[in-house]
Amino acid sequence: MSFAIRTQQLTVSYGGEPALWNVDLEIPELSMTGILGPNGAGKSTLLKAILGVIPRLSGSVDVAGTQNTPVAYVPQRTTVDWDFPTTVLDLVMMGTYGRLRWFQRPGRQEREDAMAALEQVRMTEFADRQIGELSGGQQQRIFLARAFVQQASIYLLDEPFAGVDAKTETLIIEILRQLRETGNTIVFVHHDLTTVRSYFDHVVLLNRRLIETGPVGDVFTEENIQQTYGVMSHSLLEKKLTDGQGCDA
Amino acid sequence: MYDTWTLLIATVTSVVCAICGCLLLVNRRAMVSEGLSHAVLPGLVIAFIFVRDITSPWLIVSAAVSGMVMVWLTQALQKTGLVEPDAGLGIVFAGMFSVGILLVSLELENVHFHADCIIDGDMTMAPLNMLEIGGRSFGPKALVVMSLMLVLTLSFVAICWKELKLMLFDPLLADQFRLRPGLIQFVTLTLISLTTVSAFNVAGSILIVALMVAPPAAALLLTNRLGLLLVVSSIIAVFSSFCGTWLAQQIDVAPNGPMAAFAGFVFLAVLLFAPRRGLLAGMIESRRQQGQIRDQLVLECITGAGEVSEPDLATMLRWTASDLNRVLQRLAQGGSIRQESDSTWTVSERSRNESGH
Numbered sequence: 057m058s059f060a061i062r063t064q065q066l067t068v069s070y071g072g073e074p075a076l077w078n079v080d081l082e083i084p085e086l087s088m089t090g091i092l093g094p095n096g097a098g099k100s101t102l103l104k105a106i107l108g109v110i111p112r113l114s115g116s117v118d119v120a121g122t123q124n125t126p127v128a129y130v131p132q133r134t135t136v137d138w139d140f141p142t143t144v145l146d147l148v149m150m151g152t153y154g155r156l157r158w159f160q161r162p163g164r165q166e167r168e169d170a171m172a173a174l175e176q177v178r179m180t181e182f183a184d185r186q187i188g189e190l191s192g193g194q195q196q197r198i199f200l201a202r203a204f205v206q207q208a209s210i211y212l213l214d215e216p217f218a219g220v221d222a223k224t225e226t227l228i229i230e231i232l233r234q235l236r237e238t239g240n241t242i243v244f245v246h247h248d249l250t251t252v253r254s255y256f257d258h259v260v261l262l263n264r265r266l267i268e269t270g271p272v273g274d275v276f277t278e279e280n281i282q283q284t285y286g287v288m289s290h291s292l293l294e295k296k297l298t299d300g301q302g303c304d305a
Numbered sequence: 306m307y308d309t310w311t312l313l314i315a316t317v318t319s320v321v322c323a324i325c326g327c328l329l330l331v332n333r334r335a336m337v338s339e340g341l342s343h344a345v346l347p348g349l350v351i352a353f354i355f356v357r358d359i360t361s362p363w364l365i366v367s368a369a370v371s372g373m374v375m376v377w378l379t380q381a382l383q384k385t386g387l388v389e390p391d392a393g394l395g396i397v398f399a400g401m402f403s404v405g406i407l408l409v410s411l412e413l414e415n416v417h418f419h420a421d422c423i424i425d426g427d428m429t430m431a432p433l434n435m436l437e438i439g440g441r442s443f444g445p446k447a448l449v450v451m452s453l454m455l456v457l458t459l460s461f462v463a464i465c466w467k468e469l470k471l472m473l474f475d476p477l478l479a480d481q482f483r484l485r486p487g488l489i490q491f492v493t494l495t496l497i498s499l500t501t502v503s504a505f506n507v508a509g510s511i512l513i514v515a516l517m518v519a520p521p522a523a524a525l526l527l528t529n530r531l532g533l534l535l536v537v538s539s540i541i542a543v544f545s546s547f548c549g550t551w552l553a554q555q556i557d558v559a560p561n562g563p564m565a566a567f568a569g570f571v572f573l574a575v576l577l578f579a580p581r582r583g584l585l586a587g588m589i590e591s592r593r594q595q596g597q598i599r600d601q602l603v604l605e606c607i608t609g610a611g612e613v614s615e616p617d618l619a620t621m622l623r624w625t626a627s628d629l630n631r632v633l634q635r636l637a638q639g640g641s642i643r644q645e646s647d648s649t650w651t652v653s654e655r656s657r658n659e660s661g662h
Contacts, residue, residue, distance in 0.1 A: 109480045131477060140331055140474050141525060141534050150475065153467055154482035161467060186529035 059120060060085045060210050060241035061106055066115035068098070068105050074113065075101040079266045083258065085120065088236055089243045090252055090272075093262035094285050099245045102262065103129065103212045121209050128208035130199050132215050138188045144198050145183040148173055151205035166205075173201035177231060193224030200228065204235075211235065213244035229255060252276055308554065310432035314448045315546040315560055318504050319516045319568075321455040323542035324462065325497040326517030327534050330525060331473050336391065337376065338517035340398035341501040342510035344375035346405030349505070354412055360434075360446070365502050372498030375401055429559045431507045447507045454500050461496060462535070465489060470531055508561060515565035516542065523575040526582045541571050596635075603632050607642055608652050615648040 059082040068076040076098040083089050091099045104110045106117055107129050119126055128151070151173070152166040174180045177197040182190065190198070196216055203211055211232075217225045232242050246252065252259065252272065259276050261267040261284040268275045268283075329337050348371025352364045375397055382393035431447040443449055462469060471479040472486040472493075479486035504513050524537035549564030556563075577584050606621060607613055613621075619629045633650060636642045641656040 104477075107481055109477060129478075129481060131475075135477065136475050137331075137333065141529050141531050142470075142474065143530060146530070147474075150471055150478065153471055153478075153484065156467065158468070158484075159464055188529075 058085050059083060059118075060087070061120070061243070062118045063102075063105070064116050064118075066102075066105060066117060067113040068101050068110060069113045074264065076105065077265045079115070079262070081260055081266055081269045083241065083243055083260070085241055086236060086239065087241055087258040088232070088256050089241070089258040089260060090246045090256035091243065091260045091262060092246060092249070092252065092284065093267075097263045097284075099262055100132070100214050102260075103214055103243075103245065106212060119210065126208055127210045127212060128203035128206040130203045130211070130213040130216060132218060133192065133195050133199065134218075138190075138195065140187065142187055143183070144179065144185050144187055144190070145170055145174070147187055147198055148201045148205060151202035154206060169205045170201070173204040174198070176204055177201045178227070192219040193221055196220050196224065196228065200231065209239070210241045211243065213242070215245050215247065217246070217248070249281065308550075310445050310448065311428060311560060312546065312550045314431050314445060314451065314507055315428060315550050315564060316543055317448060317451040317455055318507055319520070319542035319546045319564065320539045321451060321458055321500050322504055322508070322513060322516035323520040323538040324455075324458055324535055325500050326521040327524070327531075327538050328469075328473065328493055329497065329517065330521040331531065331534070335518050335522070336394055337379075338497075338501070339514050340375055340379065340394050341372045341498055342505070342513040342517075343402035343405075344398045345369070345372045345498070345502045345505060346510075347371050347401050347408060348374075349502070350405050350408040350413065354408070365450075365499065368502040368505070369495065369498045371401065372501060373494060376494050376498070428507050428561050450503045451507070454496075454503050458496050458500065461492065465492075469493065473531075512561045512565050515568050516545075519565075519568035519572045520545065523572040526575050526579040541568070545571060599632050600636055600639075603629070604636060604641060604652070604656070607650055608656075612645060612649055612651040615650065618650070 061081075061083040063079050063081050066076055066079040067074050079102065091102060093099050101110065105112060106119065107127060108117065121127075145167070148170040149162050149166055152162050152169060156162060156166070171180065171183065174183055177200050179194060179197050179201065182194065182198075187195065187198070200213075200216070203213075213232075216228055216232075220228070232244075236242050246255065253276065256272050258270070259272050260269045261275065261280050263284050263286070268280045326335070326338060329335050345368040348368035349364050351371075352361070352367035353359065356363050378397045379390075379394045382388050382397065383390045388396070432445045434446050436443040436446040436449050468479070468484045468486075468489050471482070471484055472489040476486040476490075479489070501513055504516075508516065520538040520541040521534065523541055524534050528534050528537050545564055545567040546560075548567040550560040552563040552567075553560035575583065578586075580586055602622065603618070606618060610617075615626065615629065615633070619626050622629065633642065637644065637650075641653055642650050643653045645651050
C-alpha cells in the first residue's frame with residue numbers, strides 16, 4: 057500500500073518539552089484518517105509539521121504528489137479574525153493565491169473556481185456576505201471551500217467539527233467522503249470517540265509519542281484508547297468491574 | 306499660496322496616515338500607532354546629536370529604525386508570554402519616549418527641539434520650509450516628503466495587494482503558499498514607521514495617532530472589504546483635513562487640533578449613524594425584533610385560549626393595559642386577530658387557516 061504522508065523520527069519542540077517525540081507513521085493514500093489524542097498531544101503540531109510551516113528538531117516528512125501544493129489545510133476556525141473586512145467569496149479565493157505568481161491578482165478563472173467550491177459546500181447565496189455574519193458551521197464550510205480551490209490531493213483538517221451543529225457535521229462528513237471517492241486523502245483531528253468507527257478507516261493515536269497507528273478495526277481498541285488518553289473509557293471500566301466481580305465470586 | 310500649501314500638507318499627511326492606520330487596525334494593532342509616534346523620538350534625538358542638523362535625512366532613517374526596534378521589542382516581550390500584548394507595548398514605547406525626552410533635556414537645551422513641538426507638531430511652520438535644489442523651488446519640504454511616502458505606500462499596497470491581504474488575514478496560509486508573510490510584514494511596518502517619522506514634524510505625535518486610528522475605525526463601521534476600507538478612510542481623512550484647516554483659519558489657530566477634532570467627530574457620527582453597524586441602527590433593529598416577539602406572544606396566547614378578554618390577557622402576560630392594547634391594535638390591523646365584543650379577542654379566520662397548514 058502506498059502512502060500519502062510519511063514521517064520518520066519526527067520530533068518538534070517549541071522550546072520546552074517536545075510537542076511531538078520521535079513519531080514514525082504512514083498515512084495510506086485514499087484513506088480517511090483520524091488523528092486522535094488528548095489536549096496537548098501534538099495533533100495540531102503534527103498537521104503543521106506535515107505542512108512544513110514549523111521547524112523540526114529532527115526527522116523527515118514525505119508527502120506524495122507532484123502538484124505545487126499537494127496538501128490543503130483547514131485550520132481551526134478560531135485561528136483567524138472573523139471581523140476582518142472581507143467577503144465569503146474573497147476568503148475562498150484566497151485558496152487560489154498559492155497557484156498565482158508573486159504580485160499576480162486572481163482573475164476570472166479563480167473567481168469561477170471559488171464559486172464552484174462554494175456550490176460544493178452549499179454556500180453560494182452567501183458569496184457577498186461579510187465573513188463575520190456567518191454561523192460557526194457556515195464558517196467551517198467556507199474554510200472547507202477555500203481548501204477545495206487549492207486543487208490538492210491531500211486534505212488536512214484541524215477539528216472541523218468544533219463548535220458545529222449535528223446537521224453541519226453530517227453535511228461536512230458527506231462532502232469529505234465524496235472528496236475521498238474522487239481520489240483524495242483526508243486526514244483530520246477528531247475528538248468524538250463515539251463516531252471514530254463510522255468516520256475513519258485508519259487512525260493515528262497520539263500523545264506526544266505515537267501510541268499506535270493502523271486500520272481502525274485493529275488499532276482502535278480499548279487498551280490503546282486507555283494508553284492514549286490515560287483514562288479508562290466507559291466500556292473498559294465496565295469490563296474491568298465485571299471481571300473483578302467474577303474474581304470475588 | 307501659504308494656505309493652499311497648509312491644506313495640501315494636511316491632506317497628504319492625513320491620507321497616508323489613514324492608509325497605514327487601516328493596515329494596523331485590521332491586524333488589531335491600532336495602538337501600535339500610538340507606540341510608534343512616541344518611540345521614534347529617541348531615534349530622532351540620537352541622530353540629531355551626531356549630525357547637528359534638523360533637516361538631515363539621517364534623522365528620518367534613525368527614527369524609523371527606532372520605531373522598528375519598538376515593534377520588535379514589543380513582539381519579543383509578547384512572545385515570552387509573561388506580559389499582556391497591550392501592557393508590553395505600553396512599557397516599551399513609554400520607556401523609549403522617556404529616553405528621548407531625557408536626551409532632549411540633557412543634550413539639546415539650547416536647540417529648537419521643544420517638547421511642545423514634539424507632542425503637538427507644527428503644521429503652520431511647515432509651508433515656510435521650502436525645498437530648493439539648484440535655485441529652483443519644489444514646494445514645501447514637508448509636502449514633498451509626505452507625497453513621497455504616499456506614493457511609496459500606495460505602490461506597495463497596489464503591487465503586493467494579494468500578499469498583503471493574506472499576511473494580514475491568515476499568515477499561516479501565506480506561509481504555506483510561500484508568500485513570505487514575515488517579509489511583507491517587515492516592509493509594512495517599515496513603511497508605517499517611516500510615515501510616522503515623516504509626519505512627526507508636521508503633525509506631532511497626538512495628531513498622528515488621531516489620523517491613524519479615527520478614520521480607519523470609522524470606515525470599518527461602514528464597509529466590509531479591505532479595499533473599500535482604504536478608500537473610505539482616505540475620504541474621511543481628506544474631509545477632516547479640509548474642515549480642520551478651514552476651521553483653523555477662521556479661529557486663527559494651528560490646524561492640528563481642529564483636524565484631530567474633526568476626525569474624532571466623524572468617528573462619533575459614524576458610530577451613531579452607520580447604516581448597519583451604528584448604535585442607532587442597532588437600537589432600531591432591536592426594537593423591531595422586540596415588537597415582533599410581542600406580536601408573536603400575544604398571537605400564541607389568543608390561539609391557545611381560543612377567545613380571551615383583554616384584562617385576562619394582560620394578567621397572563623403581566624403587561625400594562627396600554628402596552629397590550631398597542632400590540633392588539635397592531636395585530637388587528639394586520640388582520641391576524643379580530644375583536645369579538647368590547648374587550649374580547651379571537652384569532653381571525655385567515656390566521657387560523659395559516660396555522661392549520
